[in-house]
Amino acid sequence: MSMITRARAYLVDLDVETERTDAVQSFLKQETIFVEIATDDGLVGTGYSYTIGTGGRAVLSMLRDHLLDRLIGMDPGRIEAAWMTLFTSTRATTTGAITSLALAAVDTALWDLRCLRHDAPLWQVAGGFRRDVPLYDTEGGWLHLSPDELVEGARRSVAEGWAGVKIKVGSPHVFDDVERLRAVRDAVGERVDIMVDANQSLTRGEAVRRAKAFESLDLAWFEEPMLADDVEGHRTLARSTSIPVAVGESMYAVSPFREYLERGAASIVQVDVARIGGITPWLKVAHLAEAFNVAVCPHFLMELHVSLAAAVPNGRYVEHIPQLRAITRSEMQIADGHALAPERSGLGIDWDRDAIDDRIVA
Structure with a gap:
């Protein structure tokens, strides 16, 4: 020992x-x-x-x-x-x-x-389901960007072969959000996933209203529409819209995930390995979500989450937000629109x- x-x-x-x-x-x-x-x-x-x-x-x-x-x-x-x-x-x-x-x-x-x-690499030790996971981009979708800039970023992501793009919402008026999303949908076509993220900025009524306004855009998910502790609000929203509801980046224990899943308040789990307390509880949340037939699309930390999303059967997406390039000697590998879990032993990050x-x- x-x-x-x-x-x-x-x-x-x-x-x-x-x-x-x-x-x-x-x-x-x-x-x-x-x-x-x-x-x-x-x-x-x-x-x-x-x-x-x-x-x-x-x-x-x-x-x-x-x-x-x-x-x-x-x-x-x-x-x-x-x-x-x-x-x-x-x-x-x-x-x-x-x-x-x-x-x-x-x-x-x-x-x-x-x-x-x-x-052995983390993705194998933690479960070893597969090595590659589809990638979606957030870097081209920030709220301060104009519709033209959003379109430019989305087209760039599609040209890279990535399967989805995330657009931030929560503009002062619902029609501003719709205009931005419509411009991106028209630019990328019907076969690219568009995710939206309100970063907990909406009331219950406004979340339901905006989801209704977004329905025709065929969105992949509506992320953090309300405060993370408003389980009943998310349950109400989930029952009122066909858009999958995504939560998890602002949860710091396993039990809130259980409550969301038991009450049908979330269709996508975005557990963050740092905020949940590490790989040990992250895997518990991922397997809990699998028991409810819910996909895991982890928040941020792509250099680490690529291995964890690859480890479990319900790892659906890796979020592209590079942030460690200043302190690493190599970058996460990307091929054919997929992030590849590193084969090097350990966490796989080349510090x-x-x-x-x-x-x-x-």
């Missing part, structure tokens, strides 16, 4: 690669929280999580002040035991963003160690250690 001998956490700031706006905020920077876990037989696992501009130092403090010391002496192969030990040790903060983001950085490092020990060291801020 190997043993954890050292655990280290640090914070890296990454500038966004392009301007990103939605109905409620702008993505200013990515605070990337790294954890490195070393074992007595010489292996080092690297994990990470993120924020989109605030809270990174709070996550780092949770790790340094409360969690990392508890790992010393543990068996790194007992990932469930390590996760539960750290989770229960946080007591009053067990369910929430700070704890989940901290746990995710640890958990992904432990999974990196597991894969390194078996000299540029010098570039990371240059960007450490805490």
Whole structure:
């Protein structure tokens, strides 16, 4: 049995690669929280999580002040035991963003160690369903872009062979959203999926209204139309429209996913490995969704989610938003409109250690 001998956490700031706006905020920077876990037989696992501009130092403090010391002496192969030990040790903060983001950085490092020990890639160790997953693009669909710019981005994605594009909605007037979506639909034709994302900006009544206005556009899904904790609102919406309802990026525990699925309030699950607390709970959500015959289309973190979406039978899409290119030596592979899970052992991310060291801020 190997043993954890050292655990280290640090914070890296990454500038966004392009301007990103939605109905409620702008993505200013990515605070990337790294954890490195070393074992007595010489292996080092690297994990990470993120924020989109605030809270990174709070996550780092949770790790340094409360969690990392508890790992010393543990068996790194007992990932469930390590996760539960750290989770229960946080007591009053067990369910929430700070704890989940901290746990995710640890958990992904432990999974990196597991894969390194078996000299196998994550997509195989986590399930190994297939290596390639269809790709859709979000980078060309931000809310500040004009209809002409949206069309240009969508055509570029289609030319790359990607199966879908996501357009942000939540404009002041419903007809502005419809105009933008109609321009993209006319440009890409009927065989390209168009997803829309309101980023929790709508009331129940407005969500139902906009879904009705979007019906003729044959959308692949309506993402986060309302606040993430409004399960009944999403259930009402799901019953009123033929457009699949997508939720999950703003959920920080397994139980909210169960409630959404049990109540028929979601048709697409967008579980985020950082926000749910790591690969361990991510897989639980994915298999829970499979039991309800619901697809998983994870949010963001494409460099990691490609392996997880490939691991499970209901992994439907990977979201294209590149954000790690400044600190990696190679990019996610794309072929024939599909993202390819890396074959290298571990998480499969080719970290540029010098570039990371240059960007450490805490």
